[in-house]
Amino acid sequence: MAVEDMDRLRRTGRIAIVGASLAGLRAAETLRAEGFAGELTLIGDEPYEPYDRPPLSKAVLLGRADPHRTELPRRRDIDAKWRLGTAATGLDLTAGRVRLSDGDEVEYDRLLIATGVRARPWPKESEARLDGVFLLRTRDDAAGLHQRLRAGPRRVFVIGAGFAGCEVASACREQGIEVTVAERAGAPLVGALGGVVGAVAAELMHEHGVDLRIRVTVTALEGDAAGRVRAVHLSDESVVEADVVVVSLGSQRNTEWLNGSGLGAGPRGIACDAGCRAFDFRGIVTDDVFVAGDVARSPHALFEYQFLSLEHWGNAVAQAETAAHNMICDGTDRRPHLWMPAFWSSQFGVNIKSVGVPPMGEELMITQGSTAERRFVGVYGHKGRVVAAVSFDNTRWLEFYQRAIERGAPFPVEYPTLDRRPENRRPVPADFPDPSLPTHGPMVTLSGYSPADTQLVFHPARH
Amino acid sequence: MTQDSIVRRITDFASRADPYPVYRELRGTPVLHEEEGGPYVISSYWDIEALLHDPRISSDAANLAAAGDDVLLQSEETGGLPPSFLRLDPPEHDRLRRMANSAFGPPHRPRRIDGMRGELREIVTGLIDGFGDARGIDLVDQFAYPFPVTVICRLLGVPREDEPRFRAWVDPLVASLDPGTRQGADEEFARTAREARMQLGMYLAGLAEERAKEPRDDLLSDLVNSRGPDGAMTMMEVLSTSVLLLIAGHETTVNLITNGMLTLLRHPDVLERLRHEPELAPRLVEELLRYEPPVQLVPQRTCITDIEVRGVTIPKGSRIWLVLAAGNRDPERFKDPERFDPDREDIQHLGFGSGIHICFGAPLARLETQIALTELARRLENPRLVQDPPPYRENAVLRGPRHLEITFDGVRP
Numbered sequence: 001m002a003v004e005d006m007d008r009l010r011r012t013g014r015i016a017i018v019g020a021s022l023a024g025l026r027a028a029e030t031l032r033a034e035g036f037a038g039e040l041t042l043i044g045d046e047p048y049e050p051y052d053r054p055p056l057s058k059a060v061l062l063g064r065a066d067p068h069r070t071e072l073p074r075r076r077d078i079d080a081k082w083r084l085g086t087a088a089t090g091l092d093l094t095a096g097r098v099r100l101s102d103g104d105e106v107e108y109d110r111l112l113i114a115t116g117v118r119a120r121p122w123p124k125e126s127e128a129r130l131d132g133v134f135l136l137r138t139r140d141d142a143a144g145l146h147q148r149l150r151a152g153p154r155r156v157f158v159i160g161a162g163f164a165g166c167e168v169a170s171a172c173r174e175q176g177i178e179v180t181v182a183e184r185a186g187a188p189l190v191g192a193l194g195g196v197v198g199a200v201a202a203e204l205m206h207e208h209g210v211d212l213r214i215r216v217t218v219t220a221l222e223g224d225a226a227g228r229v230r231a232v233h234l235s236d237e238s239v240v241e242a243d244v245v246v247v248s249l250g251s252q253r254n255t256e257w258l259n260g261s262g263l264g265a266g267p268r269g270i271a272c273d274a275g276c277r278a279f280d281f282r283g284i285v286t287d288d289v290f291v292a293g294d295v296a297r298s299p300h301a302l303f304e305y306q307f308l309s310l311e312h313w314g315n316a317v318a319q320a321e322t323a324a325h326n327m328i329c330d331g332t333d334r335r336p337h338l339w340m341p342a343f344w345s346s347q348f349g350v351n352i353k354s355v356g357v358p359p360m361g362e363e364l365m366i367t368q369g370s371t372a373e374r375r376f377v378g379v380y381g382h383k384g385r386v387v388a389a390v391s392f393d394n395t396r397w398l399e400f401y402q403r404a405i406e407r408g409a410p411f412p413v414e415y416p417t418l419d420r421r422p423e424n425r426r427p428v429p430a431d432f433p434d435p436s437l438p439t440h441g442p443m444v445t446l447s448g449y450s451p452a453d454t455q456l457v458f459h460p461a462r463h
Numbered sequence: 464m465t466q467d468s469i470v471r472r473i474t475d476f477a478s479r480a481d482p483y484p485v486y487r488e489l490r491g492t493p494v495l496h497e498e499e500g501g502p503y504v505i506s507s508y509w510d511i512e513a514l515l516h517d518p519r520i521s522s523d524a525a526n527l528a529a530a531g532d533d534v535l536l537q538s539e540e541t542g543g544l545p546p547s548f549l550r551l552d553p554p555e556h557d558r559l560r561r562m563a564n565s566a567f568g569p570p571h572r573p574r575r576i577d578g579m580r581g582e583l584r585e586i587v588t589g590l591i592d593g594f595g596d597a598r599g600i601d602l603v604d605q606f607a608y609p610f611p612v613t614v615i616c617r618l619l620g621v622p623r624e625d626e627p628r629f630r631a632w633v634d635p636l637v638a639s640l641d642p643g644t645r646q647g648a649d650e651e652f653a654r655t656a657r658e659a660r661m662q663l664g665m666y667l668a669g670l671a672e673e674r675a676k677e678p679r680d681d682l683l684s685d686l687v688n689s690r691g692p693d694g695a696m697t698m699m700e701v702l703s704t705s706v707l708l709l710i711a712g713h714e715t716t717v718n719l720i721t722n723g724m725l726t727l728l729r730h731p732d733v734l735e736r737l738r739h740e741p742e743l744a745p746r747l748v749e750e751l752l753r754y755e756p757p758v759q760l761v762p763q764r765t766c767i768t769d770i771e772v773r774g775v776t777i778p779k780g781s782r783i784w785l786v787l788a789a790g791n792r793d794p795e796r797f798k799d800p801e802r803f804d805p806d807r808e809d810i811q812h813l814g815f816g817s818g819i820h821i822c823f824g825a826p827l828a829r830l831e832t833q834i835a836l837t838e839l840a841r842r843l844e845n846p847r848l849v850q851d852p853p854p855y856r857e858n859a860v861l862r863g864p865r866h867l868e869i870t871f872d873g874v875r876p
Contacts, residue, residue, distance in 0.1 A: 368518055368553065375557070377518075396819045399516040416768050417518035419553040 003330075009109055010328050013038040016098055016106045018088045019114030019254075020044025022052070022313065023293030023320040027112050028078040030324035040080040041106050043098065045087035046138060054313060056142035057164050058346060061171035063150065067143040088115070091261040093280070096288065109288065110327045113258075113270060113278065114320065116294040117251035117311060122159075127221040132229040133245045136164055148244050149177060156180075157232045157242035159218050161188035163345045165248035166201065170347035173208045180211040180240050182218055182232070185433055193354065193390055195431030196364050197378060200371045200392065204348045213238075221245055251311060253295050263289065269297040269309050274336040276323035290327050292319040298337055302406065303357050303387065312343040340402055341388075344395075350374055353395045356388030356405045364430040365412055368419045369394055377401065380430055381411025468497045470504060473760075473786075474643030474859045480852035482759065482862070483801070486789035494775040500529060502642075502762070502782040503775075506789035508796035508813065510772055514785060515818040520764050522820060523552045527765045528780025543657055544664045545699050547707035549820065550763065556819065558693050563704050566685030568826065576826045579614070583831060586613050587838045594874055599849065602867040606839070607720040608713075611831055615712035618827070619705060620681030621670060629709065632663040637714055641858045642762045642784075664702040667709070671701050682708065708824070716828050718757035718856075718863025720835045723748070725867060726755055727836065728848045730803055737840040744833040747805040751832070752791075752814025754803045759788040759862045761816065787813040788862075844872040 015031060017024045020042045028040055044050075052070045059065035083100065090099035091111075098106045119135035122128035132153075134145045149156070149172065156172045158165045161183035172179040185191070187198030188205060205212045213234065220233040232240045258265040263286070264279040265271075270291045271279045276298065278289040291298075293316040299305045318339040326334045344353040361380025369376035369392075377397050380388035386409045389401035403409075412427045469492075472478055472485045486506060489495060495504040505511055514520050524546070548559040565571040590606050600606070616623045639656035671687050678684035686701045696704065727734040737743050764783040769776055777783065790813045792800040797809070815822035822828065839846070849868035856865045 373554075375554075396817075396821070397516060397518055399818075400513070400518060403513060415519060418521060418767065419518075 006328070006330050009038070010035060011037050013109040013328075014041070014107060015039070015110045015112070015327065016041045016043065016108040017112045017114060018043045018098060019112075019116055019293065019295070020046070020082070020084060021050050021114070021116055021293070021316075022072060023114035023116070023316040024112070025050040025072055025074075025078075025320075026317050027114065027292060027320035027324040028080055029075045030321045031328065032076060032078050034325060034328060036328050038109075040078065041083060041108075042078075042080045043083040043086060043088050043100065043106065045085070045101075047085035048139065049082075049084065051139055053137070056139060057136055057167040058171065060139075060142045061146050061149060061168065062174060063146065067139045067146060070139065088257050091258055091263065093262050093286070093289070110290065111288060112290045112292060112320075112323055112327065113295060114291070114293045114316075115254035115257070116316075117253050119247070120249040120252050122221065122247045122249075124221070127223070127229075128247070129227075130221055130223040130229040130245075131227055132243055133221060133247065135247050136168060137251070145244070145246065149175060153177060153242075153244045155240070155242040156244040156246065157182070157240060158246045158248055159232075160248035160250065161185075161201075161212070162191060162248060162250060163189065163343075163347075165246070166205070166347045167345060168246050168248065169205065169210050170208070173210060173348070178209075178211070180213060180232075180242065181205065182213045182216050182234060184215065184217050186214055188212070190431075190433055191359070193358050194361070194364060194380075195433075196371075196428060197390055198431075200374060201347075204350060204374060208348045211240075251294070253309075255295065269295050271307060272296055272298045274299055274301070274338070275326050275334050276319060276337055277326070290323040292316065292323040300341075301336070301338060302340075302408075303360060306360075308341065308357065310339075310341050312341060314342050315339050340405065342398075342402075350392050351395055352390065352392055353398055354388060354390040355398050355402045356380065356386075358388040358390060358430070359432050360387045361430045361432075363411070363427040365427040366421070366424040367413050367417045368397060370421050370424075379404075379411065379413055381427060384411055385409065386411045386413070469495060470497055470501060473504075474641070476643075476855075476857060479855040479857075479859065479862060482788065482859075483792060486786060486792060489786065489789055490793060494772050494777070496775070496777075502784045503772075503777045504784045504786060505772065506786045506793075508790040508793035511785045511787065511790040511813055512817060514764070514772070514783070515813075515816060515820075517770070519766050519768050519770050520783065521552050521767050522550055522556070522764055524550060524763065524765075526552075526767055526780060527782060528778075529782075543661050544703045544706065547703040549707055549711075553819065559696070559700060559704060560819075560823065562689050562691060562693050562696055563686065563708070563823065565689065565691050566682050567823070571691075575618075576830060579618070579827075580830065580834075582617070583614060583834050584838070586610055587834055591838060591842050591874060598872065599868065599870040602724055602869055603717065603721055603864060604866065607717050607724070607835070607867070610720065610835060611713040611716035614827070614831060615709060618682055619709055619712070620674060620679055620683040621667075621709065625666075629663060629666060632659040632666070633710055633714070635659040636663070636710060637858065637861060640762075641860050643857075643859045660706060663706050663709070667702055667705050668698065671698065671705070712824055712827070714861055715757040715822075715824075716831050718861060719748075719751070719755075719828060719832050721863050721867050722755035722757065723751050723832055723836050724839060724869070725848070725853065725864060726751060726803055727840065728846060728869065729851070733803070733805055734840055734846075736805075737837060741837045741841070743805060744837045745829070746807075746810070747836065748829055748832045749810045749812065749814075750803060750805045750807055753797070753807075753810060753812035754791070756788050756791055756812070756814040757861065757863060758814075758816070759786065759860055761785040761787060762860060787816065842875045843869075844875060846871040 050072045052072050055065045055070050060067045087101040088098050089101050096108050119137040135141050155178040158169050158181045161181050166188050169179045169181050188201040190198040217235045219235050221229055222231040224230045229245050232242055253269045255265040262280050264281045272291040273285050276290045277285045278291050279285055294311045297307045297309045300308050319337050322335050322337040341357055342355045358380050360382045363381045365379045366376050367379050375393045377391045377394050386404045391398055469489050478485050489506045493507045548556045594600055635655050636659045674684040675687045678688050762784045768779050794800050815825045847870050853864040853867045
């Protein structure tokens with residue numbers, strides 16, 4: 001783009017952002033902070049101004065935060081046209097137009113897609129509609145679930161022991177509510193952290209009085225005559241009575257509105273380059289459509305250029321900032337999104353934090369502390385390199401391991417470390433499930449889709 | 464060590480008023496090792512930050528190859544107090560710090576510090592009222608010292624009127640933390656410090672026994688009677704922890720407040736702003752912690768294996784100094800680092816350290832200093848420095864003025 005064209009874009013251009021949550025807001029703020037003076041439109045299907053989601057499965061369920069008061073702090077005035085409560089329904093790449101659910105159209109010179117993910121619903125619709133069956137993604141979900149928990153249910157049943165499911169179970173136990181958790185894999189959190197660490201999470205659950213059922217699936221939700229859920233049927237033929245069911249089966253990417261648009265969008269998200277520019281379905285990068293947050297899938301130089309989908313809070317912020325910067329910059333001024341994957345969770349009184357990409361690791365080594373004491377640092381290795389680390393109540397060491405990942409430090413970790421226990425001198429298999437088998441959906445997915453893929457026929461996703 | 468070595472100049476009293484030119488020179492050699500047996504001195508921000516999070520770095524004096532001159536290590540052999548968590552590694556460090564924290568902060572005591580806000584303001588008001596009709600004071604003796612001492616006494620449960628008693632033990636102990644004095648270290652000096660620590664411990668033992676029988680609403684009672692998931696502290700652990708909290712709880716804050724007022728008097732525009740914008744205080748104090756950190760360097764770390772920093776191998780057991788105050792003014796990290804700028808947005812300073820040993824009392828120190836500086840700025844009319852630079856204390860680690868004479872035209876109500 002000629003210099004004068006970029007100047008004009010920055011002064012009088014039109015930028016549309018689809019998705020008015022964390023990534024959308026931070027991108028808008030960055031655009032203004034970097035001097036974008038043109039027209040800015042924020043489109044969001046929820047009726048609320050951008051709010052923070054991590055408290056929804058923690059403080060909100062405990063009654064320590066009001067679900068309707070978790071607005072994201074604003075870093076600056078963004079002077080935007082807000083289209084809240086209006087979903088984007090289609091995209092015309094050639095004309096540069098977003099179609100909205102109310103029939104309106106928004107024209108753009110640059111588009112940022114930050115539509116994120118939604119909770120995967122219970123597949124049987126009639127059962128999903130039963131009173132007492134909840135998903136947990138939005139503030140309305142959290143408000144409804146919190147209200148039910150306050151009413152003192154006899155038992156809560158959580159389907160799926162990923163992070164969200166575990167946090168719900170933790171919030172229940174903290175309030176003395178009986179809870180059963182069903183997990184198809186052999187332990188909680190296996191998709192994100194593997195079986196060894198998952199076993200620690202399972203012990204934590206047992207200690208806190210959670211009725212954990214592993215290697216089972218839920219076959220049916222049973223309702224009473226009034227349409228209220230009353231029991232859960234499991235694949236081992238057991239039946240558990242419960243008056244609240246939380247469906248926590250991972251997430252689905254919000255890309256259906258892009259079907260037929262010509263973008264490379266599907267159930268695994270929208271592929272983009274490291275500069276956040278979206279690929280079209282031919283694998284050719286666009287120059288005016290950008291992607292950020294949970295819905296994006298981008299190659300990461302530190303992890304063998306694999307395309308990573310990261311449903312992490314910090315990733316949404318960092319990627320939004322990079323995307324926004326690149327939207328109003330040319331060529332060499334553009335920056336790659338090189339964020340170190342990191343996420344945290346708090347459950348059963350333990351702070352869990354991870355850096356890097358644990359599911360890439362074949363082996364695990366407990367380098368500090370002990371899993372028996374629930375306080376440790378575990379390091380994941382892949383092809384002789386450190387690729388991730390996880391800590392239970394040991395967050396303050398993680399920066400060291402992050403640097404080790406960044407430098408491709410050798411694995412196993414041979415040097416002595418403080419509080420290395422004699423039984424932990426050797427690595428063990430990290431025990432991740434076969435990625436081809438469905439689980440509740442890990443927080444990071446790896447896939448080999450690459451820009452070199454020249455397949456020219458696009459098959460719209462079937463969700 | 465040669466006469467003009469950089470390490471020598473750091474500890475030299477002549478550098479006390481303005482050590483920053485030496486630190487600037489120091490950063491020119493990011494891993495400085497001047498002589499056999501001497502410390503490896505780390506001065507750049509990113510290197511310090513990395514080593515503070517490095518699990519190969521130990522705070523336990525027992526891991527030093529040449530531990531001969533270490534007061535704390537010897538005290539163990541001579542039947543003195545065991546080391547506090549400041550000088551321990553995980554898992555012992557973690558256990559003791561967790562137990563201390565359950566008496567001090569969230570999640571167990573989320574309101575202990577914040578709940579003191581009103582009390583802190585009262586103490587500050589009382590001290591400033593006490594200036595009376597005077598038009599000049601020594602800020603250290605009349606304000607910056609008595610304030611945090613009163614606070615830590617109340618928090619810990621130590622009678623304020625015993626201050627002259629414990630002062631006599633605290634002074635030699637604090638002096639022993641100064642690597643400068645250690646250089647000429649004679650056995651005499653080490654013995655004095657050990658004995659002072661013992662005496663202070665015995666004094667606190669008397670109070671702890673009282674609290675075991677009759678608990679009150681103070682830290683000492685909580686430490687003595689703790690029965691959490693980690694079990695109970697032994698009496699020796701209670702004593703070494705409370706010695707640590709008593710000393711660290713005021714020695715550093717005195718300097719932070721005094722350095723703060725000195726800095727404000729050297730930047731009258733900022734002082735005037737604080738007078739009208741008390742909400743500036745939190746950011747101002749963070750910048751102060753960067754610009755004039757009360758703990759200038761951490762001299763007690765070592766490595767449990769050979770490590771490499773910027774291509775230099777530091778052998779196992781070497782003494783490592785992390786010069787926080789030099790890192791805080793590293794131009795590779797902070798823009799215009801020699802400028803005091805309370806509007807700085809990027810202010811991740813090393814003033815409280817980082818990693819597992821990050822300052823335990825940071826929330827209290829912050830609150831005390833915010834309130835102290837805000838009230839001084841609000842109430843003193845036209846305050847001025849009498850002497851610049853003021854006379855400094857000997858200590859190169861816990862650096863601050865011994866006295867700070869100031870004059871003013873009056874005290875506002």
